[in-house]
Amino acid sequence: MSLDQVLDRIDAGLPDALDRLMELLRIQSISTDPAFADHCVTAADWLVNDLKTIGFQADRRDTPGHPMVVGHGGDSDRHLLFYGHYDVQPVDPLDKWDHDPFAPFVEDTPNGKIIRARGASDDKGQLMTFVEACRAWKEVHGSLPAKLTIFFEGEEESGSPSLVPFMEQNRDELTADIALICDTSMVSPGVPSIASQLRGMLKDEFTLIGPKLDLHSGHYGGPGLNPLREMSRIVASFYDDETGKVTVEGFYEGVHDTPQDQLDAWEDSGFDQKAYLDNAGYTISHGEKDRSCLEQQWARPTLEVNGIWGGYNGVGSKTVIPSEVHCKITCRLVGDMDPDKLRDRVRAHVEAQLKPDMKVVWDNDLEGSPASVMDITRPEFGAAQKGLSDEWNREAVFAGMGGSIPIAGYFKSILGMESMLVGFANDDDKIHSPNEKYDLESFHKGIRSWARILAELA
Structure with missing residues (x-):
């Protein structure tokens, strides 16, 4: 059976995949507010049950805070860990939302269809792209493409107080060849990206x-x-x-100053500085006068x-x-x-x-937590770049990230594991803000992208 059959299955199953995402988005898993603790448990249980339908041995791991979800599946010499988080930011100010944050729907816009809901982009829509890729692969091949460990956290948006103790206590179970993280974005719409450094x-x-x-x-x-x-x-x-x-x-x-060849590569990545500023309602950059917006965001x-x-x-x-x-x-x-x-x-x-x-x-x-720099000379990064480039019909770029994702540092310091960050969010997704959205194209092509990446890594 070929990768094409998996991609065809993803295309045919998109409506069902979207329905599952909508179910998850309806759960009010706000981790920072104790009033929503039961909702976080509900989200964890939902993910456990969904992973079981794909054949993962999955369970909810309770912590002093919100639960972790851990699943294992597949049998191969290649062991991959996939990380995402199911908790979401508070919705305040509620009066700035144009709709119920936890009543997800698909909206037609001049730029295409989008999914509106809290958590649509950060991070439920993102983590489900990997889950749905695994589902399609299993349905076509009858097995998963590698030995896979799924690790979903419920406290990422509230400082991850239970994360380090949990990783230390479960070090052997969680350690894999490499960690795949989906909590990230593309450098610009339609430009697939792999994070090479994190602030x-x-x-x-x-x-x-x-x-x-x-x-x-x-x-x-x-x-x-x-x-x-x-x-x-x-x-x-x-x-x-x-x-x-x-x-x-x-x-x-x-x-350290960024090497000129890296700056040149970033300038050719498709990043639109004017659109970036327009998206926030700015007319000019207000940071360091001698640095571009992209350099300020990724390397300063x-x-x-x-x-x-x-x-x-x-x-x-x-x-x-x-x-x-x-x-x-x-x-x-x-x-x-x-x-x-x-x-x-x-x-x-x-x-x-x-x-x-x-x-x-x-x-x-x-x-x-300190900054992280990934070793992009590892073969997994080249494999992922090929899979992404094939799906998006343009070469995937190695990009910096303005945000901070401590989990990448913890994978390195606690588990001795390199991380590779691949996500499909866009800068205008309004994460952490009212009216958060996730492009339907990001969800669909994100699933297809992970299928291609898994095929290359396997």
Whole structure:
């Protein structure tokens, strides 16, 4: 039996595959909110039962947090592990959605059919492309193309607190020749991509405390030091407006310039900088002045302020100077940047800005992970590139990734395993935002792509 028969089966079975995806998308598996814990269990059980219909020996593995799903199938010298996550981001702000986030449907748009729902792109639609490829292969051949381990997580969107202990406790069971990860995107629509590097992540949070209680602004406005004003000043001090660079001393230690041949390859990858900016409502790039958007996104570090709050936020006015204010920040790391050293430097920068009568308290429970660089000389990467190129009728590109996927680093550090990231999301999928979508073409051709990749790897 040939690969063509598998591809034909995928085409014929697309309506049923779409129905299964819709079932999964209806489950409100929001991992960060305890109110949805039962829904996460429901999603895990749904995946276990679905994998069993393909012949996987699958079960739900409970953890102190949300369950993992592990499945095993196939018998071959080639052992592949596939990772995805079934949990999703919260849907807030709900009033920005044009429809129920958990009532999925297919929408006709000028650019083709799309699947609308929370999790359609991140990551349920993505992980089901691999599952459906396995289903079609099994239906045609009666067996799977390799020894396969399926590993689905339920806490990726909430910091993965159970992930490392679970991987350490199940090291032998999960270790394979290579890990395949679908939680990623294409460099531009219709351009299949394989991630060759990932930025790391550092999270931190701090509270500025000024007066010992909220103060009447008529009594203390002027002589009183306002923590909100001080927070604004400290946040502004992170950046150089002229260059777009971060001003924290030592911030760029471990950052390496991208080789010119790599930059040239990225420029030829089909990335449309104007469309990228238009998609977010920008007219110009606001980052480092001497770097392209693509280089900034894939190969440069960042320091971003993700949230500031304090004082009165209700209806109307309350004339107070707040006692304390709060700030959440994240840094994207590249090259050999050390998250622990960088945390110390960011904190030292903030503490150096403090005026008398102002103190800072740091959250000490936040994590950091370094950047990852994949060994694309391994034969699996060439095999995947061929399969993707054949399906999309253009050469697949090796691309960087602006996001941070700690699981790739954990596969390396805990299991000693290389990772290969292949996904079919697009930049306009609105992941983590209202009205998330996934192109039907991404779902369909994603299934076909995994079938081709499996054929090449096997």
